[in-house]
Amino acid sequence: MTGSSDYVVVGAGLAGAATAWQLTSRGHQVTLVERTVPASPDGSSHGSARIFRYAYPDPFYARAVAESRALWDTLSSEGGHDLISAAGAVDHGLGRQPALLAEVLADAGIDHELLPAAVARERWPSIAFDSDVLWHPGAGVLDAETAVTTMVGLAVGKGARLLTGWELHHLEQRATGYRLTSTTGETLDAGNVIISAGGWLPHLLGRLALPAGFLRGLPQVTVMQEQAFHFRYRDTGSAGTWPTFIHKAATMQVYGLPGGRDADFAGQKVAEFNGGSLIPSAAEQTGRVDPANRDRVVGYVRQYLPGLDPEPYAETTCLFTNTPTEDFIIDRVGGLTVLSPCSGHGAKFAPLIGRWAADLVTGSADIPARFRPTLSAGHR
Structure with missing residues (x-):
């Protein structure tokens, strides 16, 4: 006992x-x-890099993030660790609906800008934007x-x-x-x-x-074995200037964020959202990266992230438990x-x-x- x-x-x-x-x-x-x-x-x-963001099409979740942030601040104060590092977030792609996200953030009183693609490209030349861009500076990277x-x-x-x-x-x-x-x-x-x-x-x-x-x-609760890849910054001086991002392109949704200590702070962590394989439960995970998923993400980096070396220098698998x-x-x-x-x-x-x-x-x-x-x- x-x-x-x-x-x-x-x-x-x-x-x-x-x-x-x-x-x-x-x-x-x-x-x-x-x-x-x-x-x-x-x-x-596990790991040091998760996106902390406010942009949701559902107002409930946008408000809940603000409520959660206050608790994160309490936790950081009690524990003596800064758990969220500032980075900001950009959302783009027609499927991502940046204008709708901007409306939700406006209603929730969350600081943001809705930028034309050309203006966003001037501000972040390392990213190739294909639509208007939502920027909200309060986003960042969470050390899970x-x-x-x-x-x-x-x-x-x-x-x-x-x-x-x-x-x-x-x-x-x-x-x-x-x-x-x-x-x-x-x-x-x-x-x-x-x-x-x-x-x-x-x-x-x-x-x-x-x-x-x-x-x-x-x-129904399903489990996905997902993959994430780390790509080096072409300009090492740009480390610390990259935002987090979510891009809903025509054929896939991709997210990225500064990789943190998991990858020696040397690059951006990039992954296809729900691009992995379905497994019965975590007990059946293999830890093996799917080459087809790697190829899709590398192709994405070549097309949309010119500020990154398109060959991953580190990769990992992780679990999404979905409803x-x-x-x-x-x-x-x-x-x-x-x-x-x-x-x-x-x-x-x-x-x-x-x-x-x-x-x-x-x-x-x-x-x-x-x-x-x-x-x-x-x-x-």
């Missing part, structure tokens, strides 16, 4: 770490379990791994227990709560359980003692909460997701109904 806890959080990625931080900040007894180590390299929360370790450290400092190398095998409901059993046979009792297992969630759903109706009400609508899942039945934020855009919301999850599991506040799909499906 490993022991017992009022709240057990399974998974020490961004969402799980944020939930543990929020719960311990409210004085609750928390155990955080992780199959390997926090911000595990084979999960979705340091964010995780900061939140875990703060949670532990407030009394949370961290168990690493503890992989959940199954969970059963008992008269007083839940019993979690690891793959090595250790057990842990809890009054409430929050499952934040990222790409391992599809593998676990059938082992969580969830009512059949609740399971039917959850949207059909790209909305998150923060849903609960009994004392069991399923927490699955990602769909390629969850990182920037991590402390807010932690607050939403803590509000839900403690019953202290309502959370956005769009994250509770089983309620709209009639399953509680």
Whole structure:
């Protein structure tokens, strides 16, 4: 027996770490379990470079980013680390709808400019723009791994227990709560359980003692093994001047950002959005880069990013855990909460997701109904 806890959080990625931080900040007894180590390299929360941006066509998310930013500032202050570095963001391509994004940001009171392509090319000659361009200077680069370790450290400092190398095998409901059993046979009792297992969630759903109706009400969760490539700046003096970007071209959507320490600060990280391969769960990831995806991204860099050397000097794979609508899942039945934020855009919301999850599991506040799909499906 490993022991017992009022709240057990399974998974020490961004969402799980944020939930543990929020719960311990409210004085609750928390155990955080992780199959390997926090911000595990084979999960979705490793590395130093994620885009922090406000531009969304959905006003709900644009406002939520502003709400999240205030929590990031609190976290940076409490943890003593600057977690978001300034870079700004440019959005372009007709499919990206820069004018619509500008309207949303205007309504949300977020600083931005809508620029003609020619003006944007003068400002950022290393990027070949093919439409009007939305620029918002408040965007930047989020250090995901340091964010995780900061939140875990703060949670532990407030009394949370961290168990690493503890992989959940199954969970059963008992008269007083839940019993979690690891793959090595250790057990842990809890009054409430929050499952934040990222790409391992599809593998676990059938082992969580969830009512059949609740399971039917959850949207399909799929896992993609994605690829990202790092390209050197042709002008080394331009490092520090590159913005983040999202470009919805005719045939693909591509995003890029300064690569951070993951690639020695020497270039831009560029990837095709949802350009990877579908896998059953994170347990089946191979870590192998798809040559066809590499060729597509290299071709994109040659055409649209003249300021980069078009041969990647580093590459990696990562995981996207997706829902059909790209909305998150923060849903609960009994004392069991399923927490699955990602769909390629969850990182920037991590402390807010932690607050939403803590509000839900403690019953202290309502959370956005769009994250509770089983309620709209009639399953509680």
